[in-house]
Amino acid sequence: xxxxxxxxxxxxxxxxxxxxxxxxxxxxxxxxxxxxxxxxxxxxxxxxxxxxxxxxxxxxxxxxxxxxxxxxxxxxxxxxxxxxxxxxxxxxxxxxxxxxxxxxxxxxxxxxxxxxxxxxxxxxxxxxxxxxxxxxxxxxxxxxxxxxxxxxxxxxxxxxxxxxxxxxxxxxxxxxxxxxxxxxxxxxxxxxxxxxxxxxxxxxxxxxxxxxxxxxxxxxxxxxxxxxxxxxxxxxxxxxxxxxxxxxxxxxxxxxxxxxxxxxxxxxxxxxxxxxxxxxx
Numbered sequence: 001x002x003x004x005x006x007x008x009x010x011x012x013x014x015x016x017x018x019x020x021x022x023x024x025x026x027x028x029x030x031x032x033x034x035x036x037x038x039x040x041x042x043x044x045x046x047x048x049x050x051x052x053x054x055x056x057x058x059x060x061x062x063x064x065x066x067x068x069x070x071x072x073x074x075x076x077x078x079x080x081x082x083x084x085x086x087x088x089x090x091x092x093x094x095x096x097x098x099x100x101x102x103x104x105x106x107x108x109x110x111x112x113x114x115x116x117x118x119x120x121x122x123x124x125x126x127x128x129x130x131x132x133x134x135x136x137x138x139x140x141x142x143x144x145x146x147x148x149x150x151x152x153x154x155x156x157x158x159x160x161x162x163x164x165x166x167x168x169x170x171x172x173x174x175x176x177x178x179x180x181x182x183x184x185x186x187x188x189x190x191x192x193x194x195x196x197x198x199x200x201x202x203x204x205x206x207x208x209x210x211x212x213x214x215x216x217x218x219x220x221x222x223x224x225x226x227x228x229x230x231x232x233x234x235x236x237x238x239x240x241x242x243x244x245x246x247x248x249x250x251x252x253x254x255x256x257x258x259x260x261x262x263x264x265x266x267x268x269x270x271x272x273x274x275x276x277x278x279x280x281x
Contacts, residue, residue: 002084003015003016003084004083004084004113004114004116005079005082005083005114006018006079006111006112006113006114007075007078007079007111007112007113008109008110008111008112009066009109009110009111012078012079012082015113015114018111018113020095020109020111021098023098023099023100023102024095024096024097024098024099024109025095025096025097025098025099025102025103025105025106026093026095026096026109026145027095028099028102029096029102029103030144030145030146031061031095031096031105032061032093032094032095032096032144032145033054033057033058033060033061033063033093033094033142033143033144033145034054034057034091034092034093034094034143034144034145035050035053035054035057035091035092035143036050036089036090036091036092036115036237037050037089037090037201037237038087038088038089038090038117038120038237038238039080039083039086039087039088039089039090040086040087040120040272040276041086041087041276042080042081042083042086043080043275043276043279044076044080044090045272045275045276046201046205046272046275047073047076047279049201049204049205050092050201051069051072051073053143053201054092054094054143055069056141057142057143057144058094058108060139060141060142061096061139061142061144062105063094063095063096063105063108064107064108065094065108065110066107066108066110067110072092072112073281075112076090076112077281079112079114083114085116087117087119087120088114088115088116088117089114089115089116089117089237089238090112090113090114090115091111091112091113091114091115092110092111092112093109093110093111093112093113093145094108094109094110094111095108095109095111096108097109117238118238120238120239120240121239121240122269123265124241124243124257124261124262124265125239125241125242125243126243126257127242127243127244127245127246127256127257128162128163128164128234128242128243128244128245128246129160129161129162129163129244129245129246129247129249130162130163130164130165130166130176130232130234130244130246130247130248131156131157131160131162131164131165131166131247131248132165132166132167132168132173132223132226132247132248133149133153133156133165133166133167133168134167134168134169135149135167135168135169136167136169136174136196137149137167137174137175137196137198140174140175140196140197140198141197141198141199142198143198147177147178149167149177150165150176150177150178151177153165153177160248162246163234163242163244164176164177164178164179164234165177166181166226166247168223169196171195171196171220172193172194172195172196172220172221172222173193173221173222173223173226174193174195174196174197175193175196175197175198176234178236179200179234179235179236179239179242180192180193180197180198180199180200180202180203180234180235180236181193181232181233181234181235181244182203182206182232182233182234182235183221183225183226183229183230183231183232184214184229184230184231184232184258184260185225185228185229185230186228186229186230188214188215188230189214189215189216189217190207190210190214190215190216190217190260191216191217191218191219191221191225192207192216192217192218192221193218193219193220193221194218194219194220195220200235200236200237201237202235202236202237202240202241202268203235205268205271205272206235206241206264206268208271209264209267209268209271210264210267213260213263213264213267214260226247227247227250227252229252229253230252230253230258231243231252231253231257231258231259231260231261232244232245232247232252232253233258233261233264240265240268240269241261241264241265241268243256243257243258243261245257
């Protein structure tokens with residue numbers, strides 16, 4: 001297989017040669033932000049949205065972005081052209097830099113690296129089971145590298161034969177470690193948590209795809225509302241939309257993927273194909 005090529009601090013190099021020193025605040029303190037997109041026919045899908053969110057995460061942690069948006073686009077363009085595959089992921093990582101006192105932010109390290117991913121579903125995936133857990137991320141609006149709880153709970157997820165864990169608080173369910181959640185309530189309204197969540201790019205485009213299909217609300221959603229939903233589904237960059245039919249062993253709706261999830265999957269796929277066909281660097 002041809003080598004995967006990454007970019008780090010102005011240099012293109014084989015992925016296996018990318019290295020971060022031990023004094024980097026990303027390693028020492030978990031002080032770093034990232035983002036992740038995927039390519040379709042060598043087009044970075046919804047690139048503008050991911051670049052904007054990456055910049056917003058960096059600004060929230062007061063990290064200076066070394067490149068302008070246009071310079072980022074130029075690097076992404078070359079990286080996509082250099083990869084051996086037309087469909088893959090790209091990860092952006094911006095760290096707090098090398099800090100002698102292990103606390104003071106320095107000149108950030110910026111890495112853009114390719115990621116091999118499984119083929120993206122062409123049709124609505126099979127339904128999954130999820131579990132819930134009481135937890136709220138620190139700075140949830142920031143796509144930071146702090147995934148301690150999600151990784152820690154993998155044993156519970158596996159023990160329950162579940163797909164993932166949904167966080168919740170006294171106010172509302174919020175998000176999965178790497179995905180957003182939607183429900184369709186018994187009145188036929190599409191709802192997604194408004195607060196304490198990272199507002200995903202796929203989440204944004206699902207909301208847009210729902211236009212003229214059903215009403216949409218961004219609001220707090222209680223556990224009781226989750227359990228009584230007619231449909232629940234997950235949204236993510238690599239899976240698009242995944243139906244949920246079991247929550248903590250409680251059957252949701254009719255116990256099978258719902259019509260809204262199927263319709264939105266098709267609309268989201270069409271929006272992506274339209275983006276790919278019209279994309280210009």
